[in-house]
Amino acid sequence: MPVVEPHVMEALLAYLRSNCAHMCRHWFNEIEVIELSQGTLTLLVKEQVRLKYLQRCCVDQFTEAAQAATGRLLAVEFIGENKQVERAEDKASTGVFTQPELDEEMILSPDYTFDSFVVGPDNRLAHAASLAVAQKPGKAYNPFFVHGGVGLGKTHLLQAICQMAMRTHNGMRIFYTSCNGFMNHFMEAVQAGQMADFRHRFRNFDLLIVDDIHDLSKRGPSQEEFFHTFNTLYQAGRQIVLSSDAPPNEIPDLEERLTSRFNCGLVANVERPCYETRVAIVRSKAQMRNVDLPDDCAAYIASRLDSNIRELEGAITKLQGFALLEQSAIDLELCKKAIGEQESSTPGSPTTIQEILNTISSYYGLRITDLLSKRRHKSIALPRQIGMYLARKHTRFSLGEIGGYFGGRDHTTVMHAIRSIDTRRTGDRHLDDEVRRLEELIVHPSLPTSGE
Numbered sequence: 001m002p003v004v005e006p007h008v009m010e011a012l013l014a015y016l017r018s019n020c021a022h023m024c025r026h027w028f029n030e031i032e033v034i035e036l037s038q039g040t041l042t043l044l045v046k047e048q049v050r051l052k053y054l055q056r057c058c059v060d061q062f063t064e065a066a067q068a069a070t071g072r073l074l075a076v077e078f079i080g081e082n083k084q085v086e087r088a089e090d091k092a093s094t095g096v097f098t099q100p101e102l103d104e105e106m107i108l109s110p111d112y113t114f115d116s117f118v119v120g121p122d123n124r125l126a127h128a129a130s131l132a133v134a135q136k137p138g139k140a141y142n143p144f145f146v147h148g149g150v151g152l153g154k155t156h157l158l159q160a161i162c163q164m165a166m167r168t169h170n171g172m173r174i175f176y177t178s179c180n181g182f183m184n185h186f187m188e189a190v191q192a193g194q195m196a197d198f199r200h201r202f203r204n205f206d207l208l209i210v211d212d213i214h215d216l217s218k219r220g221p222s223q224e225e226f227f228h229t230f231n232t233l234y235q236a237g238r239q240i241v242l243s244s245d246a247p248p249n250e251i252p253d254l255e256e257r258l259t260s261r262f263n264c265g266l267v268a269n270v271e272r273p274c275y276e277t278r279v280a281i282v283r284s285k286a287q288m289r290n291v292d293l294p295d296d297c298a299a300y301i302a303s304r305l306d307s308n309i310r311e312l313e314g315a316i317t318k319l320q321g322f323a324l325l326e327q328s329a330i331d332l333e334l335c336k337k338a339i340g341e342q343e344s345s346t347p348g349s350p351t352t353i354q355e356i357l358n359t360i361s362s363y364y365g366l367r368i369t370d371l372l373s374k375r376r377h378k379s380i381a382l383p384r385q386i387g388m389y390l391a392r393k394h395t396r397f398s399l400g401e402i403g404g405y406f407g408g409r410d411h412t413t414v415m416h417a418i419r420s421i422d423t424r425r426t427g428d429r430h431l432d433d434e435v436r437r438l439e440e441l442i443v444h445p446s447l448p449t450s451g452e
């Protein structure tokens, strides 16, 4: 078997990092080279979910990278441990522990594990319950129902449960699907006249996880079928895990008998993450992608993007792209360039810090980058302090978040700014007027500002 020199894999990964950065994960380092023979580079991936991810999403990129790294026309193949055992015909395969093959139809992301899930006050209960369910399916909370807005980690938690259960309970029949996936299977079975098979399959799982169950809304026959699936599993003490964008009672057009079933176990809610949680999530996402992200950058990103966590991930991808493009390390300047001007405001919506920054910048004729910079000249420092003061007064952001917006400053700086403006307003008529005028502009943005 021709030996593959170690530098080949290094070169391959380096190529991927600079050409398909968004796809790279820290665990790519654990991929093992098995052999290079007959024009095929065979790579071993021990973990099933990772293996499936590579086979599903990364074959073309790896092939391109392998060709670039070796200068040869190669194919790339990913194999799991089972396959490796099969191949090593000489070796006795007994006694070798291999993970069971993953269900072909189950699409899981290797990113969604408990390890990479950040726990905060906003998701603590949902996380704890998910862990308990993964450790003791059918025994902890049944059903387990998690609900919350878009991008707040429901799918992440459900897939983490699935992956942990697969790893720790050998031989357990586990299935994760979206509600639409369930309904598609059902419709196909109806059309093909294979309802018996369908029922046999879905009513024999030990752990059934259905994501986005609110999609059952208005789907009469599917609701009926799901109701029976649910009952059979539940009565047999099998674990059911569900997620939804609303609590059971608030899912429109859902039969009462389903609502009451969904409510009979544990219902937990995931809320919008607070600033600290967001910073930790940004760090975790960066780490997963092997991105060196300085603390001030994490704080800046977390303060700029606050509603949907998916945006945080997008920001890191964008940042990676910028770093490559500019051939520079990731720092605050680059962060600001990459995501600084992303926010936009709509009339009638609550004031955003960006609006305050815009107002201050045009009122004083300063550039936003100056307001966010470290420069301390009075002509910049005072408007900046007024900005922080107004942000505190007119938005619901915390001191830390405001500091993040204002160029990654910490909460004590913001507190100091607020106190200072407060005190000065009482003794300085001119400043007091100025702040008042700025407040008018922020509350009624249609008023003209001095020079744009």
Ligand code: ADP
Pocket: 111, 112, 116, 117, 118, 119, 123, 148, 149, 150, 151, 152, 153, 154, 155, 156, 157, 281, 284, 309, 310, 313
């Ligand atoms: P939902 O299903 O609630 O719409 P997802 O689970 O798809 O949301 O989460 C959106 C993104 O945010 C995913 O990349 C997910 O990994 C990430 N995410 C959400 N919450 C957390 C968390 N607490 N820790 C780490 N990542 C999170």
Ligand code: MG
Pocket: 154, 155, 156, 211, 212
């Ligand atoms: Mg989801």
